[in-house]
Amino acid sequence: MASKDRLPVVPSRLSLQQMKTKYQGASKGHSMLKKKSDALMVRFRAILKEVYEKKLEAGEESREAMMALAQAKYAFGGELKHTVMETVKDATLTLKTVSDNVAGVQLPSFFKSEAEPGEDGGGTMMLTGLGKGGESINDARDVFTHTLELLIQIAALQTSFLILDEAIKLTNRRVNALENVVKPRIENTKKFIESELDELEREEFFRLKLIQNKKERERKKAEGEQAKVANNVELLTPFNPDKFANPEKATDLIGVAAGVDEDILF
Amino acid sequence: MAPGGMLLFNTDDGYLEAIIRGYRAGILSSADYANLCQCETLEDFRMQLTATDYGNFLQNEPSPLATTTIQEHARKKLVDEFRAISTQATEPLATFLDYLTYPYMIDNLILLITGTFKEKDISELIDKCHPLGLFDSMASLCIATTPEELYREIVVDTPLAPYFAECVSLDDLTALNIEIIRNTLYKAYLEDFYQYCQKLGGATAELMGLLLQFEADRRAINITMHSFGTSLRKNERESLYCNFGELHPEGIMRLARADDRSSVASIIEPYGTYRRLWSAAMDNPDKNLEDAFFEYEVYLAKQAFDQQFHYAIFYAYLRLKEQEIRNIGWIAECISQKNKSKLNKYIVVF
């Protein structure tokens, strides 16, 4: 067990407790992020399909639009492009955005907003081809506006697609980080603390046993030498903390150690 | 008869008339169109065109060809032909031919005026102008930077000055919608041209009368149909109608009050020609009224070739050739877009 795989902590009961809460937190975060990622994924798949279909549809649609434009050029003459380009002033068709919240990710959707054609300025394009070609130009305008609406939808979807893609990657990264780095590390730390604590217990137990043996020997020696001073000995024993504490503590410690060992095993 | 009538027409204009009839022979035939429609790519299209009167006009163009390039070259050919004619013309044919260039001039001027409003570089705009509508003082347009200057310095030197003086004041130039100015000028031009043709008399007056009356009526109907739902007011609309034509005066007055398509239909009902065109356009979903008008225009223009010793063939030739350029553009467009469903929209001239 390399030291970098665990958090730098002083093995103590307190830090063990801390690790346990940390572990719980990490598990909860992991499951929540997993849920978020799933939610995003659902949306993402829906968008994927839609983007794909809409893009192909737009391909068809713009073919139609080009045809309508060709018709307008047919009716108005080749100078249509110059006339149109020179008449441009202010956009009458612009976009508004509204964001949609999916699991904490802001997804924009665009809406077409058409300005009311002004008395002179904005509506200039409306009168193009007044004398000739107006009908075809209007048709072309309609088809193009329709194509544009489709493209606007695609734009929104595509933006969402990119944002979602990014968001999903981020979330998945976090999920994976929690799962593969943070959680094992905490676990390792926990194990480390427990094994350290165990070690301490065993040392203590061993030490106590030694002391007990020594005391036993001393006691036997004393019994043999001063058997007659029995009252004094009886008075002294209750005051010896080792005599009472040692056996209890020893069993306790073994029990805890065994429990931990089981935990580690499972 | 045009000046000189049958006996003296040829003194001045016989040669040019014969030349224009020669050009007319170069107009694509229905067989040519059938061949062009068979093309799969624009390269095929170019090959097919070499077999026609257009010859090698596209040979120096690098591939891939654009439809606009084809159209531009076709137009250039028309312009060359027209220039060849007009440089040899003597009066009064020269004036007549000048009249033919005025519509292009109006369009160019309008383009320049819009450009000046935007403070665009005028020399850049001149490249976009129709070559038939170029006028001498155009080069000096570069000095004009404001609409006022443009009006004072340039417009007064063009042949269009009287039309401007008649109906567009300096204030209008900035206040009115540019499309309204364009149509006002066009109206003034048509009325003037009509007068001039009537003055020439004879077959010219008769045939040009038919053609111009149709043009006037077509504009009136188009303007009416197109003005629904726009900011164009009824009195403004009325001022754009010409003061002659088959619809004039009664139909025009009623058109001025029309509110929707169906009322237009009922207004033109009593006029046989337009009723037929209207129903032709309504019966065929692939065709709109404008297509029907184009067809009728071709029909009228073709009729002009049935008579000799008059000027209307010059006008008719220009119209037919424009239709041909439109056709070529349309077919090329269909080919390049690989969409042949509407290919047959073109109008066979001869």
Added chain:
Amino acid sequence: MAAGNTIAHRDKRFFIAVIGDEDTVTGFLLSGIGNIDSSKNANFFVVDLKETSISSIEDAFKRFTRDSNTAVVLINQNIANEIRAEINAFKKPIPAVLEIPSKEHPYDASQDGILQRVRGMLGQAT
């Protein structure tokens, strides 16, 4: 996320920019998206592949994508192919860069970077 900041203004009007051949541009201008601001910067750029230099297309693309008022940039696919590197380098979600077919070049899904990704993912997903 970077996008968050730009979406914030709810009532703001965003423009749609176009880079394309003259027909495409004319068509979309007809529907009224054209805008020329006070300093005469147009939100459309006409490309003639025979004449327009690649660098000027790239400049236009950069100008549109950096403009915070632009929400969508439409670009003809055949033109996009010319500046593919620039487009691939552009990663921000807003403005959305949409590749649209041009007149002579019908839509080719295999060239659209975004759609390719979509396809790949759809393949994974299904």
Added chain:
Amino acid sequence: MDVLTENAVNATMEGTTEIDPYMWAGVGTAVTIGISVLGAAWGIFITGSSLVGAAIRAPRIQSKNLISVIFCEAVAIYGVIMAIIMQTKIVDATEGAEPSFFAGYGLFATGLTVGFANLFCGLCVGVTGSSCALADAQNPALFVKILIVEIFGSALGLFGVIIGIIMAGKCTLA
């Protein structure tokens, strides 16, 4: 007829008789050739200008349509022939004999007949020839059809010539 008109007519008659018959004959001849050539020339320029113009786009028509020019030219030749015939009638009267007024007037009338017949024939052929050139340039199949029209037009001059020859045949000045 009232008196005034009668006087005027008489005066004119007297006036014309005062003009020498040779004068009548000479003027008649001049009119024949002059007016015929006018007609031919007019016809040729009407045909010619169209022919030249049409030949620019369709050079093949020029040799074929020369026939229209030749038809016009023929009109001038009729005039020349008539003038020669008439000229043979103008001979010096024998000593003491009066030149015939009948012949003088006759030759004058012949001149007018032939001259104007040829003038109009020339115009007619000119206009049809011009149309023929244009039509041929458009559609070669039309050439023969219009040529027939042209031939009929050309025949008109011949009628004048025939009548002229008959008229001139009766008129010998001395």
